[in-house]
Amino acid sequence: MVDTAQQGTIHRASVWHAGAAPARVPLGAVDNGQWRALAQRAIEPNGYYLPAWELAVSATARGRTNALALPALDASSTRLIGLMPVFSLWRAWKIPLPALVSAHPYGTLCSPLLDRDAPLEAAAGLLQQARETGAHALVVTDIALDGAAMASLEQVLRRNGLKPRLLNSYIRASLDATQDGETLLRDALGAKKLKELRRQRHRLEEHGPVVFEVARSTNEISPALETFLQLEASGWKGKRGTALVQHAGDAAFIRRAVPALAETAQCEIVTLRAGTTPVAAGIVLRHQDRAFFFKLGIDERFAKYSPGVQLTLDLTRHLCADPAIASADSTASADHPMINPIWRERFAIGDVLIPLRRNDPLVALIHAALAAHSTAYAAARRAVRLLRR
Incomplete structure (x- = not known):
């Protein structure tokens, strides 16, 4: 009989040695050593997608458990070059449409991990993995809009005749250390x-x-x-x-x-x-x-x-x-009254809708559903604030 630890090892190994990565795998099935190595090579830092942090979030944190992963492998299918934790659109916001949403890691940053030695290959791999799940769009929330990860995704999208849609954005404080x-x-x-x-x-x-x-x-x-x-x-x-x-x-x-x-x-x-x-x-x-x-x-x-x-x-x-x-991200909300006067550097954070196929009518439907959800959520927050006064 194979014990539980051995089964986990076999499961993780199969992700990388079956000739290609599955389109979507349980986050815990991603090889931890590969993940850590990718984080060291990431083109853009994201402390909230470090394995020790995101695996802990996915294990127990309220509303964030059991995230899945979009893994991208290199041409030899042996090296992890891209990773994005995701949920279905239904799991994220109860919207019954075929899209994936970046899994929120408790900290307000969801820029995916892309290998700096192959950022375009990594970005293309993530988008292809998303397509293979049957998704028609990928919603990346809280991404650094001028960051290297977003730039790589945009370059791949342009190459494929696609264009991301900005859902919302804000400016937040950072420190030039x-x-x-x-x-x-x-x-x-x-x-x-x-x-x-x-x-x-x-x-x-x-x-x-x-x-x-x-x-x-x-x-x-x-x-x-x-x-x-x-x-x-x-x-x-x-x-x-x-x-x-x-x-x-x-x-x-x-x-x-x-x-x-x-x-x-x-x-x-x-x-x-x-x-x-x-x-x-x-x-x-x-x-x-x-x-x-x-x-x-x-x-x-x-x-x-x-x-x-x-x-x-x-x-x-x-x-x-x-x-x-060299720098510090406040991970704070816009116009934060405490941190903004002290950390005076600024950068843009936003939610982006990425279409996965050309001329896809479902993308417009997904966009409209997201806009309606955002409006309803904002109204609910205003109501809660009024009740607390």
Whole structure:
């Protein structure tokens, strides 16, 4: 009898040695070593599609479990050169039309992993794999519109006489970490605002020495994660019931993903303490030369000292002083009131509808259904906000 571990090995091996990749496979069936190697070669970093993160999301996170993968292999069918986690359009938004949607990895970035040594081949492979599932369109949400992955997809589409349709977009904040941290903060905030923040920090020091800590090792990061989870749940997210620790699946995902990424130096938790009291903490992912500011939690009892801003100032200095990091993605919403004044670089994020066949009337129907869904979703969010007032 073959044990469960052996069956998993055989299953994963069959994905790569059957002569061609299946059009769509369970995410857990993708060879982990191949996936990690592709992430190292990716033409565009995406910390949320690192295997340790996305596999944890797909295993337990609310509404995001059991994602499938579109894998693209090279001409020899032995090397993974492209990967995009996906759901069906029905699974994503209950729309009964033949399309696939990029699986949302909790962080707001779904740019697919494409091999920098063969980005066009990888992009073409992903689109072909999507076609072979029977899909008529591929919806890529939260993709960097001017990023290398989108540029590769557009080039392949043009070559095939196809054109992507932009569904919506927004501009979000990022950090140019190649600059001197102090100079960047002075230019971004100005002398008057920095003076006010220093005054608040001095007031915070009345509660004990203010210390900025970075947890990287697996021994350090697990207790730092618990501190973060407690802070997040203590604030407005806890009151709304959206804190990670309040849902068993989300808590299981983050407790699995963070230590796993710490083992490969791809995650750190930053904490600001006043004496022995943690007043703010944040989770930061790292992929290639880019950092991703995933989430922030604060102790709202110290709100008058701007603990989230104080932590972000120290994080900015920390990232700017790190020669391995060239930029940082805030992964924040548009017009975010805290991060936007500090991180002044901007880039465009959007949702894109990619047709998979020429002159396909179903694409217009899919587009119309997506527009109707977006309108209904926006109306529902407005209603919820009104009810909360």
